[in-house]
Amino acid sequence: MTGFYVRWAIMVGGLILLALMTFQQYQRDLSTISLATVLNSPATSKPVRIQGMVKSGTLSGAVDQGQATFELIDGPTTLPVEYAGPPLENIRELKTMVLIGHLDPATKTFKAKDTALINNFGFVAAAYLLTVISICWVLFAMSQRVMVLFKEIKDEKLYEPEIDPLGHNK
Amino acid sequence: MLNRFIRWIQRYKGWFGGAAAVCIFLGLYIGLFASPPDYYQGELVRIMYVHVPLAHTSTLAYSVLFFGSIWYLWKRDPLVDNACQASAGICALFTALALITGSIWAKPTWNTWWTWDPRLVSFSVLLLILGGYLMLRKLVDDPERGGRYAAILAIVGGIDLPIIKFSVEWWRTLHQPMSFSTRGVAISDDILIPLTLMSIGAWLLFAYMVMVRTQILYLTDLLHAKKGRLFSQTHFSQTSP
Numbered sequence: 177m178t179g180f181y182v183r184w185a186i187m188v189g190g191l192i193l194l195a196l197m198t199f200q201q202y203q204r205d206l207s208t209i210s211l212a213t214v215l216n217s218p219a220t221s222k223p224v225r226i227q228g229m230v231k232s233g234t235l236s237g238a239v240d241q242g243q244a245t246f247e248l249i250d251g252p253t254t255l256p257v258e259y260a261g262p263p264l265e266n267i268r269e270l271k272t273m274v275l276i277g278h279l280d281p282a283t284k285t286f287k288a289k290d291t292a293l294i295n296n297f298g299f300v301a302a303a304y305l306l307t308v309i310s311i312c313w314v315l316f317a318m319s320q321r322v323m324v325l326f327k328e329i330k331d332e333k334l335y336e337p338e339i340d341p342l343g344h345n346k
Numbered sequence: 347m348l349n350r351f352i353r354w355i356q357r358y359k360g361w362f363g364g365a366a367a368v369c370i371f372l373g374l375y376i377g378l379f380a381s382p383p384d385y386y387q388g389e390l391v392r393i394m395y396v397h398v399p400l401a402h403t404s405t406l407a408y409s410v411l412f413f414g415s416i417w418y419l420w421k422r423d424p425l426v427d428n429a430c431q432a433s434a435g436i437c438a439l440f441t442a443l444a445l446i447t448g449s450i451w452a453k454p455t456w457n458t459w460w461t462w463d464p465r466l467v468s469f470s471v472l473l474l475i476l477g478g479y480l481m482l483r484k485l486v487d488d489p490e491r492g493g494r495y496a497a498i499l500a501i502v503g504g505i506d507l508p509i510i511k512f513s514v515e516w517w518r519t520l521h522q523p524m525s526f527s528t529r530g531v532a533i534s535d536d537i538l539i540p541l542t543l544m545s546i547g548a549w550l551l552f553a554y555m556v557m558v559r560t561q562i563l564y565l566t567d568l569l570h571a572k573k574g575r576l577f578s579q580t581h582f583s584q585t586s587p
Contacts, residue, residue: 187367190371194371194374194375194378197379198378198379201378201379202389206389292388293383293386293387293388293389294388295388295389296388296389296390296454297389299390299393299450299451299453299454300389300390300392300393302450303393303396303397303447303450303451304374304392304393304396306443306446306447306450307396307400307443307447310439310443311439311443311551314439314555315555315558318555318558318559318562319558321562322558322561322562322565325562325565325566325569326565328569329565329568329569329572332569332572332573
């Protein structure tokens, strides 16, 4: 009985550890920050990821050569962006996108060097959690049922000798 | 023959469970950390590492149910019937999860939770067949008759398997075409490795779960038989002069 729960504790512990590691990695490498946070943070040369929508009527420059200027909006905040990097394949006005770069504190302009796809972590997390939790739950219930059945059968066996197989009353 | 095989393989149940756990943990680790994001889908591609193995295993599980049902109708072996019933329950779980994870994946990529796509519809029909199979077993009073009817339903329902497999070739569909075919493998190694590990893990897990469930059904039958015998013995000893 103890071995059963120890096995399950190790498995659940492993899964929780994996989930925490994944969460940490995604927070560190892939999560985006809001435009307001970038504007209010102290200046840093470390690249950050921001997400916002390209403001209508602001996109200009040689987009197919990787040079563009536009304004990014995120709620009430607007941030001018100077993009210089790989050619932008599918940028257009009113498109929500993720930009990687840093804020120039002198001009309050975001110098973007690259773009990334919008992260939909919620969908990934939902799919994984749903699958892992439901399968673990079914497995646990089944394993426990086997133990209960063995116990019940054993109890029935203990009861059996009370009855004389030949029908003689003791 | 199949009866002896089921009894023999039950001895190695723990190995299947252990191997499944190792493959799944490794697959999850590589899938979540080491494999790169997709060029078009980004991080969303990681849903594939759970969705595709679940879907593959569902069809494998139904194949087990299909051939097991043929065997049962031929030999009338109750242990094979138990294995079929176990397979159907686990298959229903995997099918439901494959549909739900597919729906979660479809929302950000197709912009809809559900569409009347041939692959999706044929897969949902599989879930309905399994629901019917399990209900039939519960609703018919005589377990042997219930097993027989359910086996016939499982065999008739087997027609859905080739429809699921070839639906992406036969009809115009939103679902991506087959990645593994005689034309070769249409997936890069970075994605193929975690996908293969997770698929092997899911097959082993299915095998393990079927073995445990078969054991539960066998033990339940045994307990009922034991209780019935005890009852009749007690009754006999009390009523005999």
